Amino acid sequence: MAGSLISMNKIIYLPITFLAFLQGGFSLLSLYLYQSGIDQETISMMLPFLGIGGLLGGICGGVSSDHSNPKKVLMIMAIPWLFIPMLISQSNMFVQVCAIFLIGMSLAGCRSVILYIITSQRNKEHINHSLSIRRIIINLCVAIGSGIMGFILSRSNDYYVAYMVFFGLATFASIAIYKIDMNKLHVSDxxxxxxxxxxxxxxxxxxxxxxxxxxxxxxxxxxxxxxxxxxxxxxxxxxxxxxxxxxxxxxxxxxxxxxxxxxxxxxxxxxxxxxxxxxxxxxxxxxxxxxxxxxxxxxxxxxxxxxxxxxxxxxxxxxxxxxxxxxxxxxxxxxxxxxxxxxxxxxxxxxxxxxxxxxxxxxxxxxxxxxxxxxxxxxxxxxxxx
Missing domain, CATH: 1.20.1250.20 (MFS general substrate transporter like domains)
Incomplete structure (x- = not known):
């Protein structure tokens, strides 16, 4: 049955949007940590855990989508956003490193699942269009998010955590209301x-x-x-x-x-x-x-x-x-x-x-x-x- 999963349910663009706002906020994560009193050398040792988490999350998200309902996988990969704001605001460095790891893991994991969903449309033109819209959303929202975060950090680090809480909850909620008809997914081996x-x-x-x-x-x-x-x-x-x-x-x-x-x-x-x-x-x-x-x-x-x-x-x-x-x-x-x-x-x-x-x-x-x-x-x- 031909058809576009995304055209039937454009709400997939909501988690893409909120994740992009989170990405924009995390582009200034090093500044947040620096203003929290952590020196640059220590920050440079903490941030690689973002990539390590991303590597693990990307693999887990994609591979799990081969064997499970992508909606369930997406929900699981988004769960860390319920805890990340609380963890990153702690003064314990180990806890903050765990938060950084979870940020990378969740972002990459969610992206893998979303790409899986988008590329599971039957029509090639629908895939190209959806990927183009995804690129627009990411670039626009990252730019806006980083601008907002720059303004926020000039006022108070506390607002940084509030920003994360809002968009973290928005991401999780947007995924929760998203529905996938598995019969519409074109997932032949x-x-x-x-x-x-x-x-x-x-x-x-x-x-x-x-x-x-x-x-x-x-x-x-x-x-x-x-x-x-x-x-x-x-x-x-x-x-x-x-x-x-x-x-x-x-x-x-x-x-x-x-x-x-x-x-x-x-x-x-x-x-x-x-x-x-x-x-x-x-x-x-x-x-x-x-x-x-x-x-x-x-x-x-x-x-x-x-x-x-x-x-x-x-x-x-x-x-x-x-x-x-x-x-x-x-x-x-x-x-x-x-x-x-x-x-x-x-x-x-x-x-x-x-x-x-x-x-x-x-x-x-x-x-x-x-x-x-x-x-x-x-x-x-x-x-x-x-």
């Missing part, structure tokens, strides 16, 4: 439909996306610092960069997805990777606001082109079940967030600008790998179905 695929192609697809995600992870970690410290832009402009990027995504993500929907999925991913890496690389050569706007626009275009088909691209070559594959995809974000600062920190000792050379090299390498995959398999975008 991908392994059976991909017998011609090899494990090596699946591995190559994972490597290519990981390399592109490392490029993307360079942006929040180093981009704003670079333009302020190396290009002498004023500090306040840094905050507007992601707002500008978010506005572009809100205005053009759906239109871009519609325009590119019939293009071979390999070329869509490649174009996204190249725009992303070239956009970050170009920051080495900017000298004015026009150049900065063009650089941000380029990597934002890459982000829009890449993230809608990326999960579909990996699903095309997987040799595992859908939920397990999505959990792997979600975990790649945690892996790239872990690798990017380590790799960047290693090259900064020589020259800050080398980071953008590496970004370009990673983008080109990722694109070459995708071309190799396409040549070996010869998959056509028109035949792409789950």
């Amino acid at each position: 991908i392994v059976e439909n991909r017998k011609s695929r090899s494990q090596s192609l699946y591995l190559l697809s994972i490597i290519s996306i990981t390399l592109s995600l490392i490029c993307f992870s360079f942006i929040p970690v180093y981009y704003t610092i670079y333009i302020v410290s190396e290009k002498q832009f004023p500090t306040d402009i840094a905050g507007y960069i992601f707002t500008f990027s978010g506005v572009i995504i809100v205005l053009f993500q759906v239109k871009l997805s519609v325009l590119t929907k019939n293009i071979d999925i390999h070329y869509r991913v490649i174009s996204g990777v190249l725009f992303l890496s070239l956009g970050t690389f170009s920051v080495k050569y900017i000298s004015d606001y026009t150049g900065l706007a063009l650089s941000v626009s380029a990597w934002t275009l890459g982000e829009m082109l890449l993230f809608v088909p990326a999960v579909q691209f990996i699903l095309e070559y997987t040799t595992s079940k859908k939920g397990k594959t999505i959990s792997v995809y979600q975990s790649l974000f945690s892996v790239s967030d872990f690798i990017a600062p380590i790799l960047g920190g290693a090259v900064i000792a020589f020259s800050f600008s080398y980071i953008w050379d590496i970004s370009l090299a990673l983008g080109i390498t990722s694109s070459v790998i995708i071309l190799i995959i396409k040549q070996k398999c010869g998959v056509k975008n028109e035949s792409y179905q789950y």
Whole structure:
């Protein structure tokens, strides 16, 4: 029975919205901890547990969706939000680390399940549209949430906890009222439909996306610092960069997805990777606001082109079940967030600008790998179905 699960029940966008507001709030988690009296060195030791939790949550959420009702899995992954605000507000560092771990686990776990639901629609165009809407919601609400949180922290740390309580409860409530008709989920065993695929192609697809995600992870970690410290832009402009990027995504993500929907999925991913890496690389050569706007626009275009088909691209070559594959995809974000600062920190000792050379090299390498995959398999975008 053809049909779109999301079009029949758009309430799935509510938990996406509230989770994005939480993500926006947690973008300033380090500032909250610092204002709570924790020194920067200690904070740097605490925050990696966010990625560790994300790695575990992404795997658990996706794999569990293969074997259980996604609604139940989503509810379980959202339960920590009922306790996180209380834990993060404690003065005991061990308790706070546990809260940070749960934040990462719940965010990644919920995302994996939501991606599972979205990609379980039968119609490819519905999947593309839903993924585009998801990207818009995330970027818009993260930008708004981080702005609200910046204002809140300038007033009192107590309001930070109140913010978490509100959106944590809203997230849990929105999931509780969401209903899934299991008969509408298209969850046929991908392994059976991909017998011609090899494990090596699946591995190559994972490597290519990981390399592109490392490029993307360079942006929040180093981009704003670079333009302020190396290009002498004023500090306040840094905050507007992601707002500008978010506005572009809100205005053009759906239109871009519609325009590119019939293009071979390999070329869509490649174009996204190249725009992303070239956009970050170009920051080495900017000298004015026009150049900065063009650089941000380029990597934002890459982000829009890449993230809608990326999960579909990996699903095309997987040799595992859908939920397990999505959990792997979600975990790649945690892996790239872990690798990017380590790799960047290693090259900064020589020259800050080398980071953008590496970004370009990673983008080109990722694109070459995708071309190799396409040549070996010869998959056509028109035949792409789950």
